[in-house]
Amino acid sequence: MGDGVAMTASETSPIPDDKEIGELHVHKTPFFELLDEPSARRTTVLGIIGAIAFFVVWETAHYLTPEQGQRFLPGVEQVLGKLIYLYTEKGFLSDVLISCMRIFGSFLMASAIAVPLGIAMGCFANLRALINPTVSGWRYLPAASFIPLLLVWFGPSEGAKMGLLFLGVIFFLVAMILDNTLAVQRELVEAALTMGASRKRIVLEVVVPAVAPSVVDSMRTMIAVGWTYLVIAEIVGAQDGIGAVMMRAGRFLHVDIIMAGILMIGILGVLTDLMFRYLQHVVFPWTRPRKG
Amino acid sequence: MSDQSTGNSAAVRADLITKQYLGGKFTALENVSLTLNENEIVAFVGPSGCGKTTMLRVISGLEPPTRGRITTFGDRITGPGPDRGMIFQAYTSFPWLTARKNIEYGMKIVGVSKEERRKKAEEMLGLVHLEDFADHYPASLSGGMKQRVAIARTLAQNPRILLMDEPFGALDAQVRWEMQEMMVDVIEREKKTVILVTHDIEEAIYLADRIIFFTRNPGRVKEDIPLEFKQGKRFAIKEELFDQPGYTDMERKLFAMMREEITGKAA
Numbered sequence: 068m069g070d071g072v073a074m075t076a077s078e079t080s081p082i083p084d085d086k087e088i089g090e091l092h093v094h095k096t097p098f099f100e101l102l103d104e105p106s107a108r109r110t111t112v113l114g115i116i117g118a119i120a121f122f123v124v125w126e127t128a129h130y131l132t133p134e135q136g137q138r139f140l141p142g143v144e145q146v147l148g149k150l151i152y153l154y155t156e157k158g159f160l161s162d163v164l165i166s167c168m169r170i171f172g173s174f175l176m177a178s179a180i181a182v183p184l185g186i187a188m189g190c191f192a193n194l195r196a197l198i199n200p201t202v203s204g205w206r207y208l209p210a211a212s213f214i215p216l217l218l219v220w221f222g223p224s225e226g227a228k229m230g231l232l233f234l235g236v237i238f239f240l241v242a243m244i245l246d247n248t249l250a251v252q253r254e255l256v257e258a259a260l261t262m263g264a265s266r267k268r269i270v271l272e273v274v275v276p277a278v279a280p281s282v283v284d285s286m287r288t289m290i291a292v293g294w295t296y297l298v299i300a301e302i303v304g305a306q307d308g309i310g311a312v313m314m315r316a317g318r319f320l321h322v323d324i325i326m327a328g329i330l331m332i333g334i335l336g337v338l339t340d341l342m343f344r345y346l347q348h349v350v351f352p353w354t355r356p357r358k359g
Numbered sequence: 360m361s362d363q364s365t366g367n368s369a370a371v372r373a374d375l376i377t378k379q380y381l382g383g384k385f386t387a388l389e390n391v392s393l394t395l396n397e398n399e400i401v402a403f404v405g406p407s408g409c410g411k412t413t414m415l416r417v418i419s420g421l422e423p424p425t426r427g428r429i430t431t432f433g434d435r436i437t438g439p440g441p442d443r444g445m446i447f448q449a450y451t452s453f454p455w456l457t458a459r460k461n462i463e464y465g466m467k468i469v470g471v472s473k474e475e476r477r478k479k480a481e482e483m484l485g486l487v488h489l490e491d492f493a494d495h496y497p498a499s500l501s502g503g504m505k506q507r508v509a510i511a512r513t514l515a516q517n518p519r520i521l522l523m524d525e526p527f528g529a530l531d532a533q534v535r536w537e538m539q540e541m542m543v544d545v546i547e548r549e550k551k552t553v554i555l556v557t558h559d560i561e562e563a564i565y566l567a568d569r570i571i572f573f574t575r576n577p578g579r580v581k582e583d584i585p586l587e588f589k590q591g592k593r594f595a596i597k598e599e600l601f602d603q604p605g606y607t608d609m610e611r612k613l614f615a616m617m618r619e620e621i622t623g624k625a626a
Contacts (some may be wrong), residue, residue: 258451258509261419262516263441264468272464276455353455353496 141323150327159312163331166301166308169225170293173232174286181240182282188241189248189278190270202241210235210296214303223304228297235296236289243285244278251277280351287343294336368432370520370552371395371418376427378413378578387413388424389577397432397519400546400553400593402567404560404613406620410578411556412524418554419445419522431520441469444518448525452497452508459484459493465512483511486545503534507541514545520552527562536597539565543593560613565600568593572616581616584609 096103105113122143129142141149153159188195213234214227221227251274259273301310309328316324348355371394378388388410395401403411416422417429420439429436431443439445452461462480471479484490487507497505506526513521527535539562546553546566557563563570567586574581588605600606 252449252451254447254449254451255453257421257439258445258447259468260421260439261441261443261445261522262465262468262513263439268468273453276453279455351455353498355498 138320139322141326145323146326146330149323150330153312153324153327157312159331162308162312163335166297166310167335169228169232169300169308170290170297173229174236174290174293176229177233177237177240178286181237182244182286185241185244186248186270186274186278186282188245189251190274195245199245202238205238206242211299214299218304227303228300228305228308231300231303232293232296236293239292240285240289243289244282247281247285248274248278250281280347280354283343283347283350287340290339290343291336294332294339298332368397369394369430370397370399370432371554372430373414373418374428376414376417376424376429378410378417378422379425383425386577388417389579391427391578391580393571393580393583395552395554397552398550400555400566400568402555402557402563402570403573404557404563404570404617405573405578405581406575406617407558408578409573409575409620411573413578414573415445415522415524415554415556418520419443421445441465441516442518443520443522444513444516445522446506446509446513446524446526448528450497450502450505450509450529452500452505452512454497457494457496458489458500458504458508458511461497461508462512462515465516469516479515480511483515486514486548487511487541501534502530503538506530506538510542510545514549514551518551520554521546523553523555525556525558527559528557535559535562540595540597542566543595547593560610560617564606564609564613565594565597570613572613574620581620584613 126143129137129140132140150159184198188198210231214231217227217230221230255273255277256269259269264273297308298310298313301308302314305311309331313325313328316322316328373391373393376388376391377386379386391410391414403414405411413422417424418431418436420436420443423437436443452458453464456464459480462483463476466476466479480493484493487510489504489507489511492500492504497508500508506529510526527538530538543566553566555563555566564586568589568591569586570584571580572582572584573579586609588603588609589600594600
């Protein structure tokens with residue numbers, strides 16, 4: 068390209084070519100950018116960096132602790148080692164399974180009542196007026212305060228533990244599913260009415276599918292709360308389960324075992340969350356991002 | 360079906376309809392009387408809060424009137440029914456059903472057989488130009504397409520009257536006129552009585568045979584305006600309307616009425 072030719076072109080043509088513009092400006096997004104949605108890859112990378120940072124802080128704290136105190140703040144590798152030891156030597160798997168059974172069993176029972184009840188309350192204002200004040204009140208009662216009552220009724224049995232988990236979850240679940248149902252677009256129901264659909268049809272074929280994805284979301288949130296009550300329930304009166312193992316370890320100041328238990332609950336929590344997300348993806352294909 | 364003895368087979372006949380809310384504190388409609396004929400396209404026009412949508416909802420049966428008598432083809436309206444199909448401004452195609460299944464769903468409610476549903480859905484998809492999107496969920500359709508799904512679903516039920524509440528209000532300008540032209544074609548083919556609520560004056564003149572202008576506080580009929588300049592014609596293309604002598608006068612008249620309503624004084 069002769070320079071002279073390019074110069075004249077730039078004077079006549081309204082669209083300059085790359086050469087004349089030179090370096091293009093590269094817009095850099097600041098880290099704390101509002102309304103910015105990082106790419107999937109960046110999100111993953113940031114997530115991994117965050118997790119590594121956590122373990123680095125933990126490990127550093129462990130090494131900074133004076134020698135005689137280190138058993139109260141074991142390092143990452145010690146806790147992981149202890150977790151493997153628990154599985155291989157102490158039959159930890161059966162404790163994990165029994166804890167899962169308690170969680171899922173009681174959560175299923177709570178959901179079996181809360182989901183239909185919440186949806187029905189969302190659909191019918193009279194039912195809502197009848198039940199909602201009472202259910203709302205229950206939410207303010209700490210589930211843990213029912214422990215003595217549950218122990219008197221059921222003794223240190225599965226009933227007491229499952230009862231606590233059930234009580235800890237159900238009232239919140241009802242309230243959340245009621246809200247989910249009330250958020251169903253009114254026009255969907257009106258459209259079905261003008262199509263001549265019966266009330267039964269509207270509840271089962273319009274409201275239920277409309278609310279289902281957000282119900283699964285609410286369940287995902289509430290099962291996390293379930294894990295909180297699990298440990299309380301198992302600390303109070305259990306011979307087995309993750310909470311019981313941690314409680315026993317506490318008596319002997321085995322901090323590494325306690326922390327292994329906490330770590331295990333964290334892992335199970337993340338797995339439960341992933342399971343719910345996967346369920347949502349498979350069961351509600353219409354909520355997936357647009358396909359094309 | 361129709362009330363033969365009085366010769367009253369109007370598509371809709373309303374006598375002294377009053378609709379109040381909040382136990383009578385707010386009057387949305389006051390003594391509205393109107394008669395809509397079969398196969399007529401009527402637009403309800405007026406400023407916001409004039410009761411045009413309330414009147415449509417009374418006709419649909421979604422809102423019972425506080426007082427007054429309302430019939431469709433001689434039968435008292437006591438609630439919603441598939442004889443009066445309704446299109447809403449909000450998108451009401453069901454997100455969990457594909458376009459095709461949405462259309463079939465309306466027919467399922469009124470007890471159409473499975474084979475018949477499949478056949479009719481195919482026909483309706485063609486009518487609203489959605490053949491290529493039959494198996495898409497609404498989430499992957501544009502606003503105009505979602506609205507076409509709702510229109511097809513309603514028409515597939517073969518209602519006698521089509522009620523449209525600001526059906527294109529949420530669409531951008533280009534999609535809106537495409538939809539308006541499509542509606543002219545659809546109404547011509549399906550031979551429906553149509554009631555259209557709109558605040559878009561041009562849309563009202565283009566689609567309707569007759570405009571009923573509502574006034575507010577309280578909602579009443581201000582004027583019943585037959586669009587005589589159209590000479591009973593419906594135009595496939597919007598420009599054809601603009602070429603009609605009398606179009607500009609009509610548009611000006613309606614704008615002036617609207618301005619008078621809003622500012623409270625004649626221009």
